[in-house]
Amino acid sequence: MAVVSVALDAPFHSGIGHLLSYRSAQPIAPGTLVRVPLGKREVLGVVWHDEIPQENNSELALREVLEVLDGVVPLSTSWRALMAFAARYYQRSLGEVAIMALPSALQDQSAAQWHKRLSKLSLDGGKRSARQSKSSARTKNAAQAKALSPPETIALAPMLSNAAQALPVLSKPQLTQQQQQALDAIVLEAHGVYLLHGVTGSGKTEVYLQLAERMIASDPQAQILFMVPEINLAPQWQAHIQTRFAPWLGEDCVAVMHSGLTPVQRLNEWLAVHQGRKRLVLGTRMAVLGSFAKLALVVVDEEHDPSYKQQEGARYNARDLAVWRGKQQSIPVVLGSATPSLESWYNSRAATAQTPAGSYQRLSMPARVGGGALARLRLVDMTAYPRDTVLAPSLLAAMHERITAGEQCMVLLNRRGYAPVLQCGACSWKSDCPHCSAHQVVHKADRSLRCHHCGWSTRVPHHCPRCGSVDLAPVGRGTEQLQEMLQEQLGTMVLDDGRIPQVVRIDADSTRHKGALQESLAQVHRGDVDIVVGTQMIAKGHDFRRIGLVAVVQPDGALYSSDFRAPERLFALLMQASGRAGRDAAYMQDSASSPELWLQTQEPQHALYAALARQDYPGFAALQLREREQAGMPPFSFQAILRADAKTQEGAQAFLRQVAHMAQTAGLPGHEWVTVYPPVPLTIQRVANAERAQILLESASRKALQAYLSALQPLLHQARAQAAKGLLRWLVDVDPMAI
Numbered sequence: 001m002a003v004v005s006v007a008l009d010a011p012f013h014s015g016i017g018h019l020l021s022y023r024s025a026q027p028i029a030p031g032t033l034v035r036v037p038l039g040k041r042e043v044l045g046v047v048w049h050d051e052i053p054q055e056n057n058s059e060l061a062l063r064e065v066l067e068v069l070d071g072v073v074p075l076s077t078s079w080r081a082l083m084a085f086a087a088r089y090y091q092r093s094l095g096e097v098a099i100m101a102l103p104s105a106l107q108d109q110s111a112a113q114w115h116k117r118l119s120k121l122s123l124d125g126g127k128r129s130a131r132q133s134k135s136s137a138r139t140k141n142a143a144q145a146k147a148l149s150p151p152e153t154i155a156l157a158p159m160l161s162n163a164a165q166a167l168p169v170l171s172k173p174q175l176t177q178q179q180q181q182a183l184d185a186i187v188l189e190a191h192g193v194y195l196l197h198g199v200t201g202s203g204k205t206e207v208y209l210q211l212a213e214r215m216i217a218s219d220p221q222a223q224i225l226f227m228v229p230e231i232n233l234a235p236q237w238q239a240h241i242q243t244r245f246a247p248w249l250g251e252d253c254v255a256v257m258h259s260g261l262t263p264v265q266r267l268n269e270w271l272a273v274h275q276g277r278k279r280l281v282l283g284t285r286m287a288v289l290g291s292f293a294k295l296a297l298v299v300v301d302e303e304h305d306p307s308y309k310q311q312e313g314a315r316y317n318a319r320d321l322a323v324w325r326g327k328q329q330s331i332p333v334v335l336g337s338a339t340p341s342l343e344s345w346y347n348s349r350a351a352t353a354q355t356p357a358g359s360y361q362r363l364s365m366p367a368r369v370g371g372g373a374l375a376r377l378r379l380v381d382m383t384a385y386p387r388d389t390v391l392a393p394s395l396l397a398a399m400h401e402r403i404t405a406g407e408q409c410m411v412l413l414n415r416r417g418y419a420p421v422l423q424c425g426a427c428s429w430k431s432d433c434p435h436c437s438a439h440q441v442v443h444k445a446d447r448s449l450r451c452h453h454c455g456w457s458t459r460v461p462h463h464c465p466r467c468g469s470v471d472l473a474p475v476g477r478g479t480e481q482l483q484e485m486l487q488e489q490l491g492t493m494v495l496d497d498g499r500i501p502q503v504v505r506i507d508a509d510s511t512r513h514k515g516a517l518q519e520s521l522a523q524v525h526r527g528d529v530d531i532v533v534g535t536q537m538i539a540k541g542h543d544f545r546r547i548g549l550v551a552v553v554q555p556d557g558a559l560y561s562s563d564f565r566a567p568e569r570l571f572a573l574l575m576q577a578s579g580r581a582g583r584d585a586a587y588m589q590d591s592a593s594s595p596e597l598w599l600q601t602q603e604p605q606h607a608l609y610a611a612l613a614r615q616d617y618p619g620f621a622a623l624q625l626r627e628r629e630q631a632g633m634p635p636f637s638f639q640a641i642l643r644a645d646a647k648t649q650e651g652a653q654a655f656l657r658q659v660a661h662m663a664q665t666a667g668l669p670g671h672e673w674v675t676v677y678p679p680v681p682l683t684i685q686r687v688a689n690a691e692r693a694q695i696l697l698e699s700a701s702r703k704a705l706q707a708y709l710s711a712l713q714p715l716l717h718q719a720r721a722q723a724a725k726g727l728l729r730w731l732v733d734v735d736p737m738a739i
């Protein structure tokens, strides 16, 4: 008889804590998946410790492990260490984090189903290799050599013509000098964290791909993890990786991990990575929690992107976990961006007389591949136009010219829908959401009013619900309206080849249906559309080749935000957006054109736009870091948010005040180093009938903040027990992205 402790999904506040003990007839190795009883349910668990067999009968009270999902190697020590760290750091229970990291389809797999799946997989695998050895004339030795050495490099000397782009799959471009230097620096040390700061279009992807190739060639088991911030970037990436590695590792060499998979697909991909059958893994933030047979390199592309932060449940930052994982396994982690987060920028600083160097190594690629220019900034002073002007005449004229010349234009507006609010001209009623402190947005396509926070949807009324007037009008504009206007203003002209300009909109609404996004992106790549209207969704990562002009219609909002990260995010967004223009240097040169970023603003003198005009990320970052240092904000301090949701704002704040009071009386560890701010309502105070308030916790010492937060957990449970009925929930957000 053995006793094992098992991690299972039981959140902190259930009172169960971290691990539960079960007995088992056989010893079970740590990392093994099991099914165990929990209350009346039967749940998935991971064996965490195998305890020494017990002599006495004290374990008789324990319940028994029901089934063992064996047949694969147990989850590794390093995977379990990652789970333990993530749980501790983000203040969640170990079991919750571990189970969340596993594919959901595992949760209701019986041992019988599990073993059937495994034997089917090994059968399929067997068939596949049998087919390969029959159909292929290669000898075993040749096949082995193929597995171990990268495909021949075919140097494509002047690589920039269109013909060269379409060369056979085995080809890869000759690295530019700056790419080669970056690659060499990483290969040389083969571990550590690298910040690859390469301007938009500098060819970061190629560095990642050739780096991956080196790693795979030098170790026949090595696996590479590529992370992208948004699912919409995955197909482009998958195609790149597939094209490059399929001739070498087989068609089925890329595993994908993102929320777009069915539960069964996700389970199969997870298994392929766990068993090491797939060497290349492409995923969004959840992929960092994957179980790898032999992880050798992690690439985090667009590392600055806020999407790497999970915004519900265990609020982990996938980029930060990637860095932790890399350090723990002594493998290299490459963080890439044209506009790094200020945290990563700071962590890769050079030593000065006062401060030591950061622990990341910074690698710079300051030029675009092919020597193309970055977009020139054109600021349009909107104070010169009537307030309701949507697109300045000069911008329309510039777009007209580009389209006539065969280029594409991109227009960005970070607000989907037709208009942000519907208003009554007679009584000034507004389309407020009954459940949130927000307006319902007007959507013209399906004539609905929709709340973007809680999803509440109603039909656009014909009469004002308050006074009955028919004088209802949308106020302000969203992407739907922008598309309509562009269609009216430019969609009526006839181009040289007799075509009428086509406008496509790409945002969360237009891409709701499966395959819609891919089809729209393909239209842009094929050149079937002339103008792309969209939200920030399409502002980054895409390698559009024919866009010459990018316009951002209403960027100013972020200049007045109370969130200290707003300028950083705006600058990054605008740099990324401008980076979609002029990516094909040869094409721009052939048409004697140069890329432009147009900004319509009420604040043409703003310092942020001046830095943008200089394309000066380092200058902007230096300025921001100085301000942050003076104000004692991240990365010079560490933050956490304690949030409470309740029926009333007063209820939420009272709970937070109570916790703060208890914490002060108790003198929690680290408290001398932690500043506790008073409770405040969130910017959007009410969502789905919950009033939300938060307390900001800040410390110059990460350690102190961590100690404080751990000690705070029991107090939170106590305060909850005492709290008035109205309290709905509370949560802790460590390293929050939005304040």
Ligand SMILES: Nc1ncnc2c1ncn2[C@@H]1O[C@H](COP(=O)(O)OP(=O)(O)OP(=O)(O)O)[C@@H](O)[C@H]1O
Binding pocket: 159, 160, 173, 174, 175, 176, 179, 198, 199, 200, 201, 202, 203, 204, 205, 206, 337, 338, 369, 540, 541, 542, 543, 579, 580, 583
């Ligand atoms: N060495 C090279 N020779 C020729 N073409 C290259 C080379 N490296 C990259 N390219 C091409 O340059 C283009 C831009 O590269 P890539 O998309 O990787 O840029 P990026 O640095 O990731 O930009 P962004 O930050 O905007 O996403 C791609 O079309 C890519 O195929």
Ligand SMILES: [Zn+2]
Binding pocket: 433, 434, 435, 436, 438, 451, 452, 453, 454, 455, 456, 687, 688
């Ligand atoms: Zn709502």
